Amino acid sequence: MSHNSFGHLFRLTTWGESHGPAIGCVIDGCPPGIGLTTEDIQKYLEKRKPGQSKYTTQRQEKDLVKILSGVFEDEETDGQVTTGTPISLMIENMDQRSKDYGDIKDSFRPGHADFTYDHKYGVRDYRGGGRSSARETAMRVAGGAVARKVLPDVTIRGALVQVGPHKINRDNWDWDETGNNPFFCPDKQAAALWADYLDGIRKGGSSIGAVIEVVAENVPASLGAPVYGKLDQDIASAMMSINAVKGVEIGAGFDSAALTGEENADQIRMGQDGKPVFLSNKAGGILGGISTGQPVTCRFVVKPTSSILTPRQSIDAKGNEIDVMTKGRHDPCVGIRAVPVGEAMMALVLADHYLRHRAQMG
Numbered sequence: 001m002s003h004n005s006f007g008h009l010f011r012l013t014t015w016g017e018s019h020g021p022a023i024g025c026v027i028d029g030c031p032p033g034i035g036l037t038t039e040d041i042q043k044y045l046e047k048r049k050p051g052q053s054k055y056t057t058q059r060q061e062k063d064l065v066k067i068l069s070g071v072f073e074d075e076e077t078d079g080q081v082t083t084g085t086p087i088s089l090m091i092e093n094m095d096q097r098s099k100d101y102g103d104i105k106d107s108f109r110p111g112h113a114d115f116t117y118d119h120k121y122g123v124r125d126y127r128g129g130g131r132s133s134a135r136e137t138a139m140r141v142a143g144g145a146v147a148r149k150v151l152p153d154v155t156i157r158g159a160l161v162q163v164g165p166h167k168i169n170r171d172n173w174d175w176d177e178t179g180n181n182p183f184f185c186p187d188k189q190a191a192a193l194w195a196d197y198l199d200g201i202r203k204g205g206s207s208i209g210a211v212i213e214v215v216a217e218n219v220p221a222s223l224g225a226p227v228y229g230k231l232d233q234d235i236a237s238a239m240m241s242i243n244a245v246k247g248v249e250i251g252a253g254f255d256s257a258a259l260t261g262e263e264n265a266d267q268i269r270m271g272q273d274g275k276p277v278f279l280s281n282k283a284g285g286i287l288g289g290i291s292t293g294q295p296v297t298c299r300f301v302v303k304p305t306s307s308i309l310t311p312r313q314s315i316d317a318k319g320n321e322i323d324v325m326t327k328g329r330h331d332p333c334v335g336i337r338a339v340p341v342g343e344a345m346m347a348l349v350l351a352d353h354y355l356r357h358r359a360q361m362g
Contacts, residue, residue, distance in 0.1 A: 001121070001131065006241070009355040010150065012143040012348055016093075017125050018133030024090035025139035027146050029355065030070070032084030034149050041065050041089070041145040047184075047340040048141045054202065065142055066090045082149075089142045093135075106317045107324050111306025118317065134243040134334065137341045144344025147351035155217045156346050158339040159186045161299065162211035163194045164201075184339040202332040205309025210335025213299045214239075214342045216350060219285060221293035222361070223353040230289025231296070231353055238345040239300040244334055247301040251284025266294075296350075300342060302335040 005013040009029045016023030042065055049063040070087030073080040105126040108115040113132040118124045125131065148156065157175060160183045161168050168187035177191070178184045185191040201208050224231030236248045256264055264282050271277040278294050285296035307326035314324045331337060 006238070007348060007352040009359060010147060010348065010352040012140070014136055014139040014143075016136065016139070017127075017130045018093075018135040019125070019127035019130070020093060022090050022092045023135060023139055024068075024088065025143050027070070027087040027089070027143055029352075030082050030084070030087055030146060031150065031355070032082050034082045035079050036067070036071055036082050036087075036146065036149060037080050038065055038067055040149065041067075041142050044141050044145045044340055044344070045091075045138060048138060048337050054199075062094060063091050063138055087146060089139065091138055091142070104324060104326065107322060108314050108316065109306060109324050109326055110312040110314050111303075132243070134337075137243065137338075137344075140242075140348070141340050141344045144347040147344070147347040150351040151347065151354055153218045154350060156214065156343050156350075157217075158184065158212055158214040158343040158346075160184045160210055160335060160339055161186075161213045163333060163335065164197065164208040164210075166190065166193055166197060167211075183336055198332055207305035207308055207330070207332050207334070209302055209304045210333055210338070211299055211301050212335060212339050212342050213297065214346045216285075216296040216346050219291050219293065219296050219350060220354075221291055223291040223350065223357050224286065224289045225356075226289045229353075229356070230286075231291055231349070232284065232286045232289060232298075234349045234353065235296070235298055235346065238349050239298060239342060242300070242302075242338060242341050242345060244302045244305070244338070245300050246303050248298060249300075250286060250298050252282040253284075253299060256282065266292075291353075296346070298346070300338075302338050305331050305334045 004015065005011055007029070011028045012025055013028070014023070014025045045063045045065060066089065068088040068090055070083055070085050071080050072083050108118070113129065114124065114126070117132055159178050163183070168185065168190040172187040172189060174186055174188070177186050177188050181191040183191050183194055185194065198208070232250045235250065239245055239248045252259065252264065259282070266281060266283050267279040268276050269279065278292065281294045281297065283292065284298060285292055285294040307330040309325055311323040311325045314322055316322050
């Protein structure tokens with residue numbers, strides 16, 4: 001299976017399966033001399049790991065990361081630093097329940113990658129989706145933690161802004177509130193509504209979709225290239241690579257279709273410090289594929305978790321028509337744990353473009 005790597009100068013390759021002994025990644029292209037410890041990575045993995053609330057899968061994984069290579073420490077380094085060589089990270093899987101999938105090993109679950117995966121490769125690890133499982137995204141979060149260390153003074157934050165039909169009130173946006181509820185929700189009132197709403201979804205054995213917004217602040221101007229290396233192009237590709245993502249928008253996104261040219265134009269004036277000031281940010285911090293220095297903003301939509309308790313029509317590997325009901329432990333709204341994954345993918349893209357810009361422009 002090819003295509004397990006992402007990025008150009010800052011390159012992440014992930015490996016492992018949902019129910020294998022471990023998952024891991026190799027990061028190539030990280031500059032030397034950057035302070036890096038397991039604590040720098042673990043704090044982001046804590047945001048993504050399962051079993052933290054009743055609104056996510058109850059699979060219990062500690063997701064403790066190990067740094068196997070690419071770092072060094074002695075009396076001259078002032079702590080553990082990167083060496084410029086490949087950084088290998090690993091997380092051991094601790095709470096697999098492969099027996100949960102024995103009854104459906106020959107069934108193609110509707111909405112899952114079972115049919116396409118089997119049709120393409122002819123062999124499929126049915127235990128939790130194998131390589132196609134969202135378990136793989138833990139290593140994206142780990143790689144994103146390293147990418148953040150490459151980016152000077154850039155802040156990357158994500159939030160859940162819609163669950164099912166219920167959107168946040170943007171007038172109530174408070175970044176600090178995202179740490180006070182299990183949904184990474186910046187609107188306290190919306191979070192309370194979602195709690196009751198998702199309780200009903202969860203108890204009914206169903207699932208629901210969501211929209212996540214990721215914002216990167218203090219991104220330097222000039223990242224990206226205007227033709228085949230657009231910054232927004234790579235961000236869209238990165239977010240679409242996340243499991244269950246079905247759509248991505250940058251800045252005003254699809255709402256741009258309803259705007260006039262006057263409304264959509266981000267007007268510019270000179271600030272008192274002699275630097276340009278944009279009066280709005282419909283472009284999401286990117287013009288012509290190149291960052292403007294404004295916050296880079298994107299949103300992506302995650303479909304409902306395909307594993308539900310309601311029987312759905314399908315076929316098996318022999319072509320028989322069947323009904324499939326997926327047991328086991330699953331997220332009623334997988335969008336919740338997609339928030340730190342989206343942050344990580346933003347960090348990976350920005351770190352790669354930062355190094356590419358530095359390589360070309362000095």
